Amino acid sequence: MKKYMPSLKALIPFGILCVLAGIFSFSANADSTITIPIPKDYPDRKVTLSLRIPAQTEPLTRKEQLKPAITSNRIIVWNSQPSPKLANDDEIHAVFARMEKKGWVKTLSNHAAVRMRPLEKYYAIQLLIHICNNVIEFGQSPNFNNSVKRVNLTSSDVEDLRRMLKRFERDVVLFCANPQKMDKDLLIIQERLKKNTKGILKVIRVEGTEDGATVIHMTVD
Numbered sequence: 766m767k768k769y770m771p772s773l774k775a776l777i778p779f780g781i782l783c784v785l786a787g788i789f790s791f792s793a794n795a796d797s798t799i800t801i802p803i804p805k806d807y808p809d810r811k812v813t814l815s816l817r818i819p820a821q822t823e824p825l826t827r828k829e830q831l832k833p834a835i836t837s838n839r840i841i842v843w844n845s846q847p848s849p850k851l852a853n854d855d856e857i858h859a860v861f862a863r864m865e866k867k868g869w870v871k872t873l874s875n876h877a878a879v880r881m882r883p884l885e886k887y888y889a890i891q892l893l894i895h896i897c898n899n900v901i902e903f904g905q906s907p908n909f910n911n912s913v914k915r916v917n918l919t920s921s922d923v924e925d926l927r928r929m930l931k932r933f934e935r936d937v938v939l940f941c942a943n944p945q946k947m948d949k950d951l952l953i954i955q956e957r958l959k960k961n962t963k964g965i966l967k968v969i970r971v972e973g974t975e976d977g978a979t980v981i982h983m984t985v986d
Contacts, residue, residue, distance in 0.1 A: 848885040848886055848887045848888075849885070849886045850883040850884065850885055850886070851883065851884045851885070851886055851889055852883075853882055853883060855884075856972070857889055857893070857929055858884070859970075860925045860926070860929060861878075861879045861889075861892060861893075861896070862879060863922065863925075864896050864922065864926075865879045867917040867918065867922070868917060869896050869899050869900060869918070870892070870895070870896060870899075871895070871899065872895075875892055875895055878891070878892045879892065886933075886936065887936070889933075890933055890936045890937060890939075890940060891940065893926070893929055893930065893933065893937070894937060894940060894942050894947075896926065897926055897930065897947050897951065898947075900918065900923065900926065900951065900954060901947065901950045901951065901954070903916070903918075903954075904950065904951075904953065904954035904957070905950070909957070910957075913957060913958060918958065919958065920955050920958045920959050921982050923951050923954055923955040923958065924955060924982070925982065926951055927948050927951050927952065927955070928980075930944050930947060930948050930951070931944075931948070970982040
C-alpha cells in the first residue's frame with residue numbers, strides 16, 4: 766500500500782491558516798487593543814475590515830525591562846542642610862514678633878530664634894510649640910477668668926497660632942506634640958477671650974491665601 770503524501774500546493778492553504786491562527790492567538794494575548802471607531806449612523810453591512818500581512822513578518826517579542834543597578838549614591842544620600850529655610854517675608858515671622866512683644870516668648874534662645882534670618886523651619890516649629898504651650902498654660906490656670914480682661918492677648922492672636930498649627934501640623938507631630946489637642950485648648954481660650962472682651966473691633970491686617978481666600982486679622986481695643 767502506498768502512503769499518500771499531499772502535494773506542496775495542497776499544503777499552502779493549510780500553512781496560511783496556521784499562520785493566521787498563530788497571529789490571532791498572539792494578538793488575543795497582547796496587552797494592547799486596537800479600537801476602530803465606527804459612526805453610529807453607519808450600517809454594519811457596509812463595514813469592511815481588511816487584514817494585510819506583510820511578506821516578511823517577524824514575531825513580536827516583549828522586551829524585558831532591566832532593573833536599574835543599585836549604585837552607591839542611591840544607598841546613602843547626604844544632605845548637608847536637612848532643615849529648610851523659611852522665607853524672610855513669611856507670615857510666621859510677624860506672628861512670632863507680635864507674640865514676643867506681648868510677652869509670650871521666654872528664654873534667650875527663643876528670643877534669638879524670633880530674630881533669626883533666615884529662620885530654619887524646625888527652629889520655627891519649636892518656637893511655635895513654645896508659644897502655644899505658654900498660652901495654653903495661662904488658659905488652664907485657676908485665675909484665668911479674673912485675669913483674662915487684663916491679659917495682653919487677643920482672639921486674633923490665638924487665631925494666628927491656630928492657623929500656624931494647622932499649616933505645620935505634620936511637622937509639629939515630629940516634635941512629639943499633639944497639634945489636635947493643642948488646637949482644641951487654644952479654641953477654648955479663644956472663645957473665652959471673645960466672651961470676656963468688649964470694645965472696638967479693629968482690623969490689623971488683610972492678606973490673601975494660596976487658594977484665593979482672604980484672611981482678615983482683627984483685634985479688639
